[in-house]
Amino acid sequence: EDSREWLDGSQFDGVMNYLFTAPTIAFTAGDRVVMEYVEKQSYEPYPALDAPGYAAKIEHLLQLYPWEIQLTQLNLLDSHDTARLLSIAGGGKESPQAEAEESVKLATLLLLTFPGAPSIYYGDEVSLAGAVDPDCRRGFPPEVEWNREVLDYHRQLIALRHGHPALRTGNYQVLLAEGMVYIFARQLATESVIVAVNAGTTTEKVSFKVAELLSQPSQMLYGNSEAVWNIAEDSNYLTLQLPPRSGCILG
Structure with a gap:
């Protein structure tokens, strides 16, 4: 939601930026989103967005706060308060696992190239699933269960962010x-x-x-x-x- 009242210089330096989360999921996962995991949430990553719709949401967000605040916002795709993106995108349920992983990969690319502080919820980097709370707070999986391809592209994107100011x-x-x-x-x-x-x-x-x-x-x-x-x-x-x-x- 619009957090300008919290970001007026007298309270917080940044907030959890669900105004980035929602359109990013709606664009990358689209109609693959499992509605039962999101319809009771306030950030609403639906209906599906095309590129012009996504651009409009992002440009609105970037105009909402001063640039200094944009750079301190906590950008995220999921958290301890939401279902995990892999599950939101249909992993293990409505959509084949590969389709859900494609959605996560695209969203992660957008996350790690966006202004602000990117937040990767523990386990997302190895393809951990999870429905709404408390299922989204599962224990970290043993190494034998890690998705190495997902871990590799997370490492690659993080390295690129570090290497390119x-x-x-x-x-x-x-x-x-x-x-x-x-x-x-x-x-x-x-x-x-x-x-x-x-x-x-x-x-x-x-x-x-x-x-x-x-x-x-x-x-x-x-x-x-x-x-x-x-x-x-x-x-x-x-x-x-x-x-x-x-x-x-x-x-």
């Missing part, structure tokens, strides 16, 4: 929001980083004009998408081919 404190600019494709840039000093997500179920090829970036990032830091720059005197165009249910980072 723009992903921590750089400004945030939406570059494209079309269909189920959402692309934005983080910029700081001379560094630009582009993050792209295709939350849809088909491969998407998008070409768009990129203006006012500090650089033309072309190295694929994360993901396996294809990127081609067309640089002209009066405009720069970037073409991306994004596999279904995937994301990438260019730096």
Whole structure:
């Protein structure tokens, strides 16, 4: 919910940022969300959002608080008060496990490239499921049960956030929001980083004009998408081919 009354400089420096949580789940999990786990919660990660709908929610959030507060917000995908995202996305229930894990992977990419302090609820990094409280507070699983692929991409994204200051404190600019494709840039000093997500179920090829970036990032830091720059005197165009249910980072 809108927390401006708590963030006026006289009380808190930041709050649990469910205004990020809800649209991020609604975009990445969409209609896969298991309603019984969320319909009695106040943060409402539904109905499903397409990329323009997600962009509108994120831009509203970024305009809601001063930038200094955005950088101290506790961004999260789930917590001790909610069902775990893997279960919300249908893991082990309505959706096949692989589909639910795709939703978690996309949401984690958005979490770890967003301004603020990312919070990973214990066990999410090894694919721990859990319904509403108290099931969301299960014990940490033994190592033999860890999902190593999930752990690896968490480590990779955390390392990229540590290694690229723009992903921590750089400004945030939406570059494209079309269909189920959402692309934005983080910029700081001379560094630009582009993050792209295709939350849809088909491969998407998008070409768009990129203006006012500090650089033309072309190295694929994360993901396996294809990127081609067309640089002209009066405009720069970037073409991306994004596999279904995937994301990438260019730096």
